[in-house]
Amino acid sequence: MRRWNGWGDDTIDFPLPGGAQLFLEQRLGKPTPLPDASFEDVMAMVPPSRLPDHPLIVKTPSDRILHARGQSLPDWLALRSGKLGSFPDGVAYPASPDEVRALVAFMKDLDGVLIPYGGGTSVVGHINPPGTDRPILTVDLRRMNRLLNLDLESHIATFGAGASGPDVESQLRAHGYTLGHYPQSFEFSTLGGWIATRSSGQQSLGYGKIERLFAGGTMETPSGPLEIQDFPASAAGPDLREIVMGSEGRLGILTNVKMRVSPLPPRESFRVFFCPHWDSGCEALRKIVQSGIPLSMLRLSNATETETQLALAGHEKAVRLLERWLAFRGAGVQKCMVTVGITGTRRLHRTALKEASRIFREEKAVHAGRYLGRTWKEHRFRAPYLRNSLWERGYCVDTLETAVNWDRVSLLMAAVESALTAALVGEREKVLVFSHLSHVYSQGSSIYTTYLFRAADTYETTLSRWRRLKKAASESIVQHGGTITHHHGVGTDHAPYLVSEKGPLGINAIKALCQTFDPDGLMNPGKLVS
Ligand SMILES: Cc1cc2nc3c(=O)[nH]c(=O)nc-3n(C[C@H](O)[C@H](O)[C@H](O)COP(=O)(O)OP(=O)(O)OC[C@H]3O[C@@H](n4cnc5c(N)ncnc54)[C@H](O)[C@@H]3O)c2cc1C
Structure with a gap:
């Protein structure tokens, strides 16, 4: 079953490997976990539904809790503390476009609010019900999956x-x-x-x-x-x-x-290279993408992310040996890991690997073979499960992302990282920050930053820590000319920053679209633009 207040299937765990706890304590200090509310505690807080009965609408407290929040860090804090604030008044699971149409008409007559819901994995507040006097219906599309x-x-x-x-x-x-x-x-x-x-x-x-x-x-x-x-x-x-x-x-x-x-591609493989430092890694990615080498993935971790990933991987002895070998080949403490995916025919595979390897050699990168690439593929969806284990120890983790042209990639990454690192200095709290580039274009790249910090002694203080961090990073992104989001979207968390890239006229054009398709303001109010 899916976890109601964390990530993923509750039969899957990703425990912190032995050395990882020490690694985190050295960087952030000893954590103290916050107490979690139980599902029963939250059930007792769900107010009566304001929706009249309808054959397609379910109003049980459990369905309403399970659709009340997404997966952002503030969502986690709300779920874990049990202080959710608002809930949808009901959840519908339509099985056809006709049923969706009927639900839209029903809510229109009621002057209610409709929230479309896919998997509820939003990390920016997309599906959270607003505080409003109007009845709220969440429409979960899971039955329309064929x-x-x-x-x-x-x-x-x-x-x-x-x-x-x-x-x-x-x-x-x-x-x-x-x-x-x-x-x-x-x-x-x-x-x-x-x-x-x-x-x-x-x-x-x-x-x-x-x-x-x-x-x-x-x-x-x-x-x-x-x-x-x-x-x-x-x-x-x-x-x-x-x-x-x-x-x-x-x-x-x-x-x-x-x-x-x-x-389906006849062949697919993932490989790992280590560049001696960030600049050589960036240069390799830029050259590869600008020469049109047909790879399916390029991901460059900066030195701190590389170090953290190796520390969290477990297998301490094997990692020590790998690091010794890499240092001997010229990729020492500043090394940056690059994961490369090649997908296509055998011939394309051979040519793409040959061409990419040539550029990596020019940048003095070391090819670490296919084992690490295979491991990456096997665990490609497992990393988010680590959030559960980190939370249980008392660490909060969040991510943010942007994109910018190549001439500002390194500058923007450094600016966001230092904004995050400095954000909790007033509280004498440390923040572990690292980044990678994972969606590269001829013109530039996305930058994806992860940050970890200790939970405070209350939920409220932990949330205010997150707010300071998020504000510092978002302002830094805007100031340095990045987009406020490359792929997470706007939701509520990025909405205040949208005007700086769209301009007032652009925002008015988006609002005019909302007015055309939804003149009564039924659809997911407060998200994207208010
Ligand atoms: C651990 C983790 C990893 C993630 N990794 C990535 C990643 O690699 N890449 C990435 O892009 N994002 C990632 N995300 C963010 C998130 O998964 C994406 O934003 C995703 O596209 C949301 O899909 P969903 O079905 O869960 O939508 P929801 O969260 O349910 O909804 C998101 C928004 O879409 C709207 N919506 C949903 N379905 C419909 C519909 N049928 N019609 C109209 N509107 C609809 C909702 O109203 C809401 O505004 C990650 C999130 C988590 C928690």
């Missing part, structure tokens, strides 16, 4: 928008196809959520961000259904897909979606 059609000639698959990563891949693989979209939340996040937040998968370099994969579909809006046709390309004015992508539930509910799929 492959409805697979056009083998055009490579277009039509799915119910509630299909999760495993739903999508298992149904496509049965026909020899793949979507190739693997966000780290793959186990639970859904097609509708990926499109509505402009998600990016781990192999976006090969398969593309969701923008490249989403071909068209249907969105039920309070103003009626919006049909987007799946042309291979079109010059017929502005692209309506661009309106739907990133709409964050503000315009309507995606029901059926058409996705561009590919035949």
Whole structure:
């Protein structure tokens, strides 16, 4: 069963390896865990529902708790403390576009609020019910998870928008196809959520961000259904897909979606290289992507992330040996790990590896072989489970991401890291900060930063620590010309910073779209733009 106040399936654990506790204590100090509320405690706090009965709506306290929060750190703090504040008044699990349409009409008559819900893996407050006098209905699309059609000639698959990563891949693989979209939340996040937040998968370099994969579909809006046709390309004015992508539930509910799929690749491998330092790693990634070498993934960890990952991997003896060997080959304390994915025909595989290796050699990188790459693949969705173990010890972990042109990548990464490192100095608290580049483009790259800090002695103080950290990092991103988000989306947490990149006119244009599709303000109010 899925954990109600943490990450993932409750039969899966990722305990902290032996040396990791010491590693963290040395960097952050000894932690003290906060006490968790029980599910029963929270059940007792759920207020009576304000929704009238409806055959498609469930109003049990447990369904309402399970849809009350996403996966951001403030969401975790709310769930773990039991202080959730607001709950949806009911949850619907429609099985067809007609049922979605009926729910939209029902809530329109009631002057209520509708929150589209995919997998609830948002990390920026997308699906949290607002404090309002209006009744709130969360629409969970999980039953609309089927492959409805697979056009083998055009490579277009039509799915119910509630299909999760495993739903999508298992149904496509049965026909020899793949979507190739693997966000780290793959186990639970859904097609509708990926499109509505402009998600990016781990192999976006090969398969593309969701923008490249989403071909068209249907969105039920309070103003009626919006049909987007799946042309291979079109010059017929502005692209309506661009309106739907990133709409964050503000315009309507995606029901059926058409996705561009590919035949399963004959060969796929992941390998690890170590660059002697950050600059050589950046240079290698930039050269590789700008020369168009067809890799499916490139991920460069900075020196602190490399050190932390090796410390958290366990296998202390093997890691010591590896580090000695790498130092002997010129990749010492400043070494930066690069994980490379190659996906395609055998011939493409050979050529891509040869060309990429040539550039890595120019940058004095050491090829560490396929074992670490295989291990990365096996554990590609496991790292988030570490959040549970860290929490149990008393450590909080959060991530944030941005993107910027190559000329500012290193500058922005350093600025965000120092803003985070300095944010809790007034409290004499340390923050462990590290970053990687994982979605690279000819023009620039995303920057993904992870930060860990100790929980304070109360939930309120821990939340105010997080607020200081998030504000410092977000202001630094804006100040240094990065986008406020490369793939997590805006939700509530990034909304205050949106105007600095869209401008007042841009924000008004987004609000005008909301007004067109949802004149009465039913759809997910308070998210994206207020
Ligand atoms: C551990 C972890 C790892 C993550 N890794 C990644 C990653 O690698 N890449 C990445 O891009 N993101 C990642 N995320 C963030 C998150 O998974 C994505 O934002 C994802 O796209 C959300 O999908 P979901 O189905 O869970 O949507 P939800 O969280 O349920 O909803 C997100 C938003 O989409 C809207 N929405 C959902 N379904 C529909 C629909 N059918 N129609 C209209 N609107 C809809 C909701 O109203 C909401 O505004 C991660 C999150 C976690 C917790």
